[in-house]
Amino acid sequence: MRIDRIAEPWGTRTPYGPGEQWPTRVDSYLADGLTADDVDRWVQSATILHSNGDGLDIAVKDDRIVGVRGREVDRVNHGRLGPKDLYGWQANNSPDRLTRPLIRRDGELIECDWDTAMEAVVGRARELLDEQGPSAISFYTTGQLFLEEYYTLGLIAHGGIGTNHVDGNTRLCTATAAAALKETFACDGQPGSYTDIDHCDVIALYGHNMAETQTVLWTRVLDRLAGPNPPQVVCVDPRETPVARAATVHLAPRPGTNVMLMNALVHELIAHGWIDRDYVGAHSVGFDELEKQTRAYTPEVAAEVCDVPADRIREAARIIGSAERLLSTALQGFYQSHQATAAAVQINNIHVLRGMLGKPGCGILQMNGQPTAQNTREAGADGDLPAFRNWSNDSHIADLAQVWNVDPMQIPHYSPPTHIMQQLRYVEEGSIRFMYVTATNPAVSLPELARIRSLLSQDRLFLVVQDIFLSETAQLADVVLPAATWGEKTGTFTNVDRTVHLSEKAVEPPGEARSDLDILIDFAHRLGLEDKDGAPLVKWSDPEGAFEGWKECSRGRPCDYTGLSYDKLRGGSGIQWPCTDEHPDGTERIYVDGRFWAQPDYCESYGRDMVTGAPVEETEYKALNPTGRAVLKAAEYVPPHELPDQDFPFQLITGRTLYHFHTRTKTARAPQLHRAAPEVWVEMSASDAADRGFVEGDLLEVTTPRGRVRAKVRISGIRPGVLFLPFHYGYWDTAHGSAPEGDDVRAANELTLTDWDPVSKQPIFKTAAAQVQRIATSTGPAPAPTTTGSAPVSGQVPPTTGGDDALAHEHVGGHA
């Protein structure tokens, strides 16, 4: 069957009931009218434009990628693919891929050979190491490389150069997921499995528009909702998203008040005795504190602050409190909001209070946004040490130093890793003078862009950008290194529910582009990085060698990969870690029977103060949690740091749409995805629009104390008083390249403020005070999709469709 997957992002329903197997449905898309018979070979991989980790095969014809097909055998997707997967691969074949290194000469980036580029990079790094030491050097990576590359990068930065300045753009996406898990379970690692959707009777989605960010996971939910005995759905989101429309109860709090709402939900659970006292008594510490902390947060108090009816809060609490199998998920609505970690931790608390962990249907998915973000975290490229080692535990450092054969003193562990926002502060004051950026685009994705651009374009900063396109950030670089991407290199990556996939090389990268792993190893060798015996620090030369090295590093740690190999990952489904000799098929559920990884000598983190972010000291943690139970922790509500006033009466939140990923470097180069959401828009509620006499499609200027953006207005189901801007749109496909010019200003992050959660250090993108004015009256609807959270509530807006070249195949119940 052929179906337009732009118009129908979740495809055809295959309903199923609780405890049943999710039916298969194999989705595929081949370009240019090709059929499966035309394909030369299919190469195993998984999806790369979101975090779901759907198994797929890449179709190759004449040594070019020509399409994709979902893997029926994969536990994650049972054959399904989302729109970004079906069409997004076309970006690989884009004619404007970077194919040669670039170097800045007399202010211009010009092509050069690899030797010239690498010698410039290594030369400057060496110069700074001699002059200032490792504090001058920083690395900022991504959630889109492969595990092998992160592990190698972490080794080079921590073990070789010895800098503490290592972070990933996972800081913007998944840092709070990790931080929240570390607070409750003293260790990263997802206590959920996607199959919890098959078993649960309640799903609570907190600031998680799953329908758009993980389309295939939402398809699984939709299929449960269409089947017998469907789960009830609780949704917390200020927008009327597809999730909100499917919800039994939808709570739309004021931005910045999540902690107030969550404290009230926990208050209700405790007040009604909807808790498992035996479980709490046996497997947790801190209940008395939690009870005390949430006592004052009645639904009435929360109703006032959050502007949500008290009865609706009670109703949500009752559904959660009477669930027999509760699945909870969270994403950016919590993670990129004020008091991010404190809000996300309350989700964990609910599961501990209800004893709903480690059993079918009872999971927490503190989601990731990016395909390989889990690996950034576990392999040590977000600054955390590899395999969830604890930077403040000397024996963990000694152990790691042994694995790497370096002096423990070489590995920085005197303080937490320098997160990107702090790195930028050091760039600003001039003590970081070399920044090596891999596969991310801070000149569009970080808050307060005018500041970011001015920092990154300083002469005193040597900026290296390794990417596949000349992004806004690459345009500011001193050296640009052309990289290979998914489909052009081999490696593994791990999704939210700990499923590890192998992604094999299908075709050669374009021109002289090289894999990130090759480039990093070349960098290490040219820099002469050695272990303590004088041998090369990086001991592998290919992905499989790096994977084997990583396996050793992970041995005995929570994310144990020692039972996995490339061979084992070939052919079948992805496999969930921990995977060891004792558990050769992986581990579907962790934290079974209240057994955690929280013992003081084993845990990854002792936690932090939930308001100030100050790390908890080892002695304190040992006294609090000597036997390694789950930690119940809560914070008081603190008002957001920027509140609306007369001049800036709106609260601005930024976010994403189903059809794009990050700064659109790939998705805007796939015609079907580009056409579905070609330009920036701003969402406003019908009542706010009516008050101002605005209609669908009016051109507005949105202003905050940091800047302004012009966008057509979509009158949507967003709550009154709030504006929404998608953050995907930068400048690479405008006339000016890397920055706005004149009135052509469209990046949402021109407007956001520089502020972050003190615990997770995740920047806050969802509480800026803003004003709007109309620049021109409507000449047609806003260029926003109608199928998603931006669905119109007024005016004549034609539905979003993909047209003939968006027809994908769908085969329910089997092979394509």
Added chain:
Amino acid sequence: MKLDMAIEELHRSENHLVTVLTSMSDKHKTDHEVFHVCRDMAGWSRTHVAELARRGRDFGLDLDAEASEDPGVLAAVKQRAAELTGRRATPGLLLLADLRHLYREAAGTSVDWELLAQGAQGAKERELLDVAERCHPQTLRVARWANSHLKVTSPQVLAS
């Protein structure tokens, strides 16, 4: 009974802590975490000042429930100065000095709370003890934050 003296002294030191925190926030506006966290913590001390003023009435004290603050103009001047020097390296050293100062002030105030709590227990003043039990942990958290932020900040300032 000298509890009134202890309350008065604590009211003075919490008041001072508000000034130290807001002034530090203003001076380090370009260090965004310092700017925001100090303001959040100043909120705690403001509550402490109000609580002490309310409880002080039982002991014949007439204390101001509102913390005395920097006038807005002075705060704005400090913030502007911070922005103007944001591209220079010297603020790093100033930040270390200020964190050290804050640590000492918060630790001193914390000891004052200790004294008050002990006195309240001795005099069996339950409500006063409640105030101490509510407020003292937050003052301790200020000291811990100052100490931990010193640890985080100092390697970069001193080694570069």
